[in-house]
Amino acid sequence: MELIVHWLADLLAAVGVVLNGIPQGIMAMTLGFAVFPTAFSFGLAALVNGVAGSVAPISFQAESLALTGHLGKDLRERTSIIFFGAAIMLAIGLTGSLTRIVDILGNQIMAGMMAGVGLMLAKIALQMTKEQRNFGWLSIALATVTYILSKDLVWTIAISVIGTSLYAVFGEKYHATLPEHVTARKFQFVKPLVNVKILRGALSLACLNIGANISYGLITGQMTGQKPNPVNLNLLTSTQALADFGTSLLGGAPVETIISATASAPEPVIAGVLMMVIMAIILLMGWLPKVGQYVPSASIAGFLFILGTVVIFPENAATAMHGSMGTIAGITLVITALVDPFTGLLSGAILKFGLPLLGLGI
Template sequence: MHWIADLLAAVGVVLNGIPQGIMAMALGFAVFPTSFSFGLAAIVNGMTGSVAPISFQAESLALTGHLGHNLRERSSIILFGASIMLVIGLTGTLSKIVSLLGSQIMGGMMAGVGIMLAKLALQMTKQNRHCGWLSIGLAIITYILTKDLVWTIAISVIGTSLYAVLVEHYHEQLPAHVTARKLQLVKPQFNLKILRGALSLACLNIGANISYGLITGQMTGLKPNPVNLNLLTSTQALADFGTSLLGGAPVETIISATASAPEPVIAGILMMVIMAIILLLGWLPKVGQYVPSTSIAGFLLILGAVVIFPENATAAMHGPLSTVAGITLVVTAIVDPFTGLLTGTLLKFVLPLLGLGV
């Protein structure tokens, strides 16, 4: 009866990813080409036995939406960010980058991302104050009662959507390119803004691949950790590289409950196949017409302020590089992850040359 547990775990992760898929549509990403990302990752995991699936990730979506102002800019950021990550994955330099920077600086960058997400959640309430604050209120109450992110996102998104439909009579016609079940090329562009965005997305994914990937591996209970970070990075980059040219959404590393299933590889593959089918058949856009983008605000606030920030800030502030890590945190929160990581790196290596402590 293992297959029932595997299927239930897969369905649970799919339900967790649907609201973030709706967030992707709100940012203008097409869902039909995104299905191929899930299909590619399912094939790779089946061939290699990887336990770490990929899916919609709120952090990368929020960052991409913040750094790019239209679909072309956002798709270009994803394309060049994926190119950077593909090189890192294929050359096996992910662990070397982390060793060079150190866990404190990486923790500072990730903690800064947590603040960015919380700030974005509050900014989203300006689009629709009633729905935004209702989402935040429901998310806070649900997380306090359950300490569970799946329930938090489910209750806050469903509750806010019901209010929007029943009270405000919300019904939004999504753009044609979002719902179209065909492939449309999005011509990439390149400038300094795109480059900075791509580097920021790559920095976020470096931290996420290490933390989320290893956590997913730990959930299997197997030792040594069964997650190959270089394979995970290469798979995620390849998935984003192709669909970004077609206006598809980014799919990244997640902490997946499928890792705790009896057959974690099979459960992860099932999850990605189910998500691919949902996108191919156009079911997600039908649901998305009745879900306001502000419904995700509560989840982003909890994710950033309660889940990501405290753990990473603690790691950043305990050790000899606490000052540098603190500056990395602040710069990331104010500017972007790449600028924060670059600032921390320069301070770590330049200050000692000047005879100054770090």
């Protein structure tokens, strides 16, 4: 009986994270990403986690999707950014350089970059709202009220996306026709494009993932209650990079590290693997595109706004400003928000190491 209860708890945790990922999967479709090949990213990660016993799963991540959509103007640019970003992260994961990068730059500068990403997400949410005013503002209102009442991101994304979609369908007879390459259950090779814009975008995505893998990965590990932290950051980084590396060549969406409720399940490894297998089945069967026709892209605006302004920005901004590197971390934050994560992180690194060489300080 106890075993059945454990398995039921694992299943419920897995289903909860799947429900959290579906709206972000829909967001991926609105950006032009094909969902069928993305299923194999989930399959690969499920296999690696099952064999290695890793508790940290990967899924659709609003931050990386929003950033990629912001940096690339079409599918080829966006998949190229993901491809080269994954190549960078794979090199970092295989060489075990992830924690070294953070040690060199320092927690304050990394936190400044992450806080800047929070402001970027809020800005992207408002841009979505300008394009679909009724849907965007309704989504933000629902997300704000839900988060104030529940303090729970799962409820926030569920209520804001479902509520906005119901209004869109029944109030304004909304029905979108998704591009054929998004819904097709077949493979289509997308040749990577190389130029300065793509490489800068790839570096920006890599910078975001460095911060997310460490913060989200360690938080997921802490949720298990196991000590020392059971998350292998290098394995997590390599798995995520390999998943993105392959799917990007087929027009698929990026899947990244998330804070996963499966880590608090009785069997966190099994729950995480189960979540990724369920998501892979949903994508392979073509169920997500059928739902996506009735979900306006701006329905995710409320979740992005809350995620950026309430969840990511305050904590990271506080970490960035508290300490001797506060001014440099603040500059990193502002430049990240105005330009991109790579430029912000690069600016912070130049100021940290360049000013002492000149005999200056901030």
